[in-house]
Amino acid sequence: MSIELEFIARVRSPYLEKFGIPRQPGLASGLHSRIELLGEYAQADCLQGLEQCSHIWLQFVFHDSLETRWRPKVRPPRLGGNKGMGVFATRSPVRPNPIGLSIAKIERIDTEHVAIDVSGLDLLDGTPILDIKPYVPYVDMQGEAVNQFAEEAPSALNVVFENGAREFCSLWDTRQTSVLGLSELITQVLAQDPRPAYQKGKSGAREYGMTLRPDLSGPVLNIRWVYISTETGLESLTVISIAEVRV
Structure with a gap:
């Protein structure tokens, strides 16, 4: 079974190439991006109520990895690139379906141009957006959550x-x-x-x-x-x- 999805928005981002993009959201919080809604979705009504939220989830397409065939096992950077893990245990951009999920902090909602200014985003310029959802702290923030593979952020270099x-x-x-x-x-x-x-x-x-x-x-x-x-x-x-x- 398959379904057809439409892009509802595109990202304007500081990152013009894949090299250098932070590997997770929020690691470069000072850099701002813009989510520009497209076509019939570029209506201020679509954003009504979002001003009550501090963060949003973005479902997007890894559009720059479409030509790379997915594999059951990948080699995450955290393991030095020479050890494999199952693709579903990682956030590799090369997946059976090239869909990603990221979080961003809302800085401003532009109802005139129907766009959302955000910070801390980890997406390439031009990334197509499939959906936007509000972050809901009482369910999205799981205090008991564990990921033994990535327990803490990597050490920052001087x-x-x-x-x-x-x-x-x-x-x-x-x-x-x-x-x-x-x-x-x-x-x-x-x-x-x-x-x-x-x-x-x-x-x-x-x-x-x-x-x-x-x-x-x-x-x-x-x-x-x-x-x-x-x-x-x-x-x-x-x-x-x-x-x-x-x-």
Whole structure:
């Protein structure tokens, strides 16, 4: 049996590529996204009453993983990318049906443009939304819940900025109106260690880069950083450059 589903909204997100997106919602709470309702669902009446809620659930499609065939077992980053677990015991984006569930904090409801501004979202820009539901604390917050595989958040890495990158952040902050400064926003993303799991635990230095749009109405930034790992396990992350990208 099959059913046909319609997209009711799309996400406008700071994350323009999969690399660098926090692996769970709420880990980069300073970055804001926008849920824009589409077509017949773009009616203010659809959002009436949502102002009484602080958070929402979003059911969405992993639209950038549709070409990858699902497997019964996957290799989660938490296990270093070299041990397998059943797909239904993980939140892998490659699933029998490419549907995901995420939570976001409501920052503002825009009834004029029929959109919801949210924070802490972990979704790629352009992600199609299938449904929006209110978070209901007395049933959704289960105090006795256990997940032995993921009992606590991963340790955050210390992030430092070279002088040029820090100067860029200072200049950016004079032009933008974000609640948090650019260096703090970047730190929230990079402290989660977005490296592929198979690259972790190896000694040496390696440079990485990603694009990010910290302000949805602002420019895209190219951010480059270096990880240094030693044989003793010491790790450091240094942002070496930030530059605006012309798109």
